[in-house]
Amino acid sequence: MAHSQGRLSAYVLFIKPQGFSDDWEQTDLWQSAADIPGVTVILDTDGREAHLFDAATSGQTVLYDRDGHLLFRGGITASRGHYGDNAGQASIISIVNAEVPDQTETSVFGCPLFDPQSECRTSTDERNKH
Numbered sequence: 520m521a522h523s524q525g526r527l528s529a530y531v532l533f534i535k536p537q538g539f540s541d542d543w544e545q546t547d548l549w550q551s552a553a554d555i556p557g558v559t560v561i562l563d564t565d566g567r568e569a570h571l572f573d574a575a576t577s578g579q580t581v582l583y584d585r586d587g588h589l590l591f592r593g594g595i596t597a598s599r600g601h602y603g604d605n606a607g608q609a610s611i612i613s614i615v616n617a618e619v620p621d622q623t624e625t626s627v628f629g630c631p632l633f634d635p636q637s638e639c640r641t642s643t644d645e646r647n648k649h
Contacts (some may be wrong), residue, residue: 520557529555532570532574534565534632569632577629577639581613590614592644 520529531552533544553560563569567642572581578627582591595607610620630639 522554527557527615529558531558531560532568533637534563534566534569537565566632575632576627577632580607582614591623594627596628626647
Protein backbone atom coordinates (compact mmCIF):
# COMPACT_ATOMS: atom_id res chain seq x y z
CA MET A 520 0.00 0.00 0.00
CA ALA A 521 2.93 2.31 0.71
CA HIS A 522 4.06 2.00 -2.92
CA SER A 523 0.61 2.79 -4.38
CA GLN A 524 0.58 6.42 -3.19
CA GLY A 525 -3.19 6.46 -2.77
CA ARG A 526 -3.98 4.92 -6.17
CA LEU A 527 -5.18 1.66 -4.67
CA SER A 528 -8.01 0.63 -2.37
CA ALA A 529 -7.63 -2.72 -0.66
CA TYR A 530 -10.16 -4.95 1.04
CA VAL A 531 -8.91 -7.66 3.38
CA LEU A 532 -11.41 -10.42 4.04
CA PHE A 533 -11.34 -12.38 7.26
CA ILE A 534 -13.39 -15.53 6.90
CA LYS A 535 -15.41 -16.58 9.89
CA PRO A 536 -16.37 -20.25 9.64
CA GLN A 537 -19.78 -21.32 10.85
CA GLY A 538 -19.89 -22.26 14.51
CA PHE A 539 -16.95 -20.14 15.66
CA SER A 540 -17.27 -17.58 18.47
CA ASP A 541 -18.46 -14.04 17.79
CA ASP A 542 -14.99 -12.53 18.22
CA TRP A 543 -12.94 -15.33 16.62
CA GLU A 544 -11.61 -13.10 13.85
CA GLN A 545 -10.70 -10.18 16.13
CA THR A 546 -6.98 -10.91 16.29
CA ASP A 547 -3.76 -8.92 16.12
CA LEU A 548 -3.69 -9.69 12.39
CA TRP A 549 -7.14 -8.10 11.99
CA GLN A 550 -5.95 -4.97 13.79
CA SER A 551 -2.69 -4.85 11.83
CA ALA A 552 -4.59 -4.97 8.54
CA ALA A 553 -7.08 -2.35 9.75
CA ASP A 554 -4.22 -0.01 10.67
CA ILE A 555 -2.86 0.11 7.10
CA PRO A 556 -3.94 3.30 5.29
CA GLY A 557 -6.20 2.50 2.35
CA VAL A 558 -7.22 -0.93 3.68
CA THR A 559 -10.78 -1.83 4.62
CA VAL A 560 -11.14 -4.98 6.73
CA ILE A 561 -14.28 -7.05 6.16
CA LEU A 562 -15.74 -9.98 8.06
CA ASP A 563 -16.64 -12.64 5.48
CA THR A 564 -19.12 -14.95 7.16
CA ASP A 565 -18.80 -18.49 5.82
CA GLY A 566 -16.48 -17.23 3.05
CA ARG A 567 -19.25 -15.95 0.78
CA GLU A 568 -17.08 -13.16 -0.64
CA ALA A 569 -14.04 -15.43 -0.94
CA HIS A 570 -16.10 -17.83 -3.06
CA LEU A 571 -17.09 -14.97 -5.39
CA PHE A 572 -13.40 -14.40 -6.14
CA ASP A 573 -12.52 -18.12 -6.31
CA ALA A 574 -10.19 -17.76 -3.34
CA ALA A 575 -9.27 -21.13 -1.85
CA THR A 576 -6.15 -20.24 0.15
CA SER A 577 -5.40 -17.56 2.75
CA GLY A 578 -3.29 -14.85 1.20
CA GLN A 579 -5.07 -15.10 -2.17
CA THR A 580 -4.90 -11.65 -3.74
CA VAL A 581 -6.76 -10.26 -6.73
CA LEU A 582 -6.39 -6.88 -8.39
CA TYR A 583 -9.09 -5.41 -10.59
CA ASP A 584 -9.16 -2.17 -12.53
CA ARG A 585 -11.98 0.38 -12.19
CA ASP A 586 -13.94 -1.38 -14.94
CA GLY A 587 -13.83 -4.75 -13.16
CA HIS A 588 -11.16 -6.37 -15.33
CA LEU A 589 -8.92 -8.84 -13.51
CA LEU A 590 -5.31 -7.63 -13.68
CA PHE A 591 -3.60 -9.91 -11.17
CA ARG A 592 -4.34 -13.11 -9.27
CA GLY A 593 -2.07 -14.89 -6.83
CA GLY A 594 -0.03 -14.52 -3.70
CA ILE A 595 1.93 -11.57 -2.43
CA THR A 596 4.34 -13.55 -0.29
CA ALA A 597 7.23 -15.77 -1.41
CA SER A 598 6.25 -18.48 1.08
CA ARG A 599 3.78 -19.03 3.92
CA GLY A 600 4.35 -16.42 6.62
CA HIS A 601 6.99 -14.62 4.56
CA TYR A 602 7.32 -10.85 4.66
CA GLY A 603 9.27 -8.80 2.16
CA ASP A 604 9.86 -8.46 -1.54
CA ASN A 605 8.34 -11.05 -3.86
CA ALA A 606 7.02 -11.48 -7.40
CA GLY A 607 3.36 -10.91 -6.54
CA GLN A 608 4.02 -7.69 -4.69
CA ALA A 609 6.28 -6.46 -7.51
CA SER A 610 3.59 -7.25 -10.10
CA ILE A 611 0.90 -5.32 -8.25
CA ILE A 612 3.20 -2.33 -7.76
CA SER A 613 4.01 -2.36 -11.48
CA ILE A 614 0.33 -2.50 -12.45
CA VAL A 615 -0.66 0.28 -10.04
CA ASN A 616 2.15 2.45 -11.42
CA ALA A 617 0.95 1.85 -15.02
CA GLU A 618 3.91 -0.37 -15.87
CA VAL A 619 3.90 -3.81 -17.46
CA PRO A 620 4.28 -6.48 -14.75
CA ASP A 621 6.61 -9.45 -15.10
CA GLN A 622 3.73 -11.71 -14.05
CA THR A 623 -0.04 -11.45 -13.73
CA GLU A 624 -0.39 -14.66 -11.73
CA THR A 625 1.71 -16.09 -8.89
CA SER A 626 1.50 -19.04 -6.51
CA VAL A 627 -0.38 -18.61 -3.24
CA PHE A 628 1.07 -19.85 0.05
CA GLY A 629 -1.26 -20.07 3.02
CA CYS A 630 -3.92 -22.11 4.73
CA PRO A 631 -6.77 -23.77 2.87
CA LEU A 632 -9.84 -21.63 3.44
CA PHE A 633 -12.56 -24.27 3.18
CA ASP A 634 -10.96 -27.42 4.58
CA PRO A 635 -12.71 -28.15 7.89
CA GLN A 636 -9.79 -30.40 8.91
CA SER A 637 -7.18 -27.67 8.39
CA GLU A 638 -4.99 -26.92 11.40
CA CYS A 639 -5.50 -23.27 10.50
CA ARG A 640 -9.05 -23.44 11.85
CA THR A 641 -7.98 -24.26 15.38
CA SER A 642 -6.44 -21.99 17.92
CA THR A 643 -2.81 -22.35 18.99
CA ASP A 644 -4.05 -23.61 22.36
CA GLU A 645 -6.08 -26.36 20.70
CA ARG A 646 -3.14 -27.44 18.48
CA ASN A 647 -0.85 -27.63 21.51
CA LYS A 648 -3.23 -30.06 23.29
CA HIS A 649 -2.60 -32.75 20.65
